[in-house]
Amino acid sequence: MGKAIVSSGNRRLIGEILETKEEALPGDNVILKDAYELRCDLFMIPTQQGPIGMHKSTVTYIDVEESPVDILVKIDNIRWFDEMPDKGQKYEALVAQFEEMLMQNRANRAGLQVARQMPAQPKQNKLIL
16 A cells, blocks of 8 residues: 556556556556546757756646546556655655645635745744734
């Protein structure tokens, strides 16, 4: 059981697999819990020295869902977070950024402001109620 990136042939998904590493092998069908789709886009930026390719990884909900989903996937390739050098923190950060962006968008549509960081502590030694 653990988080992984699962390639199903035409999609790469991030989620939690309930099976162990010995049970979740290429060719097996597994249920991926709270899955997001991982996308990597290539942007070509024109410069005076010629075009430069820039990669950008993003996550999104699967299809047109409004939250992460549980999905049955046939494993073509699998990468476990705990076997990555950073233990999957890069991908966890992508998911967190995606969720933060959605929360900001929902708040903006509702006319609300969302604090991005806590306000600084007052410099006075007084308690503010």
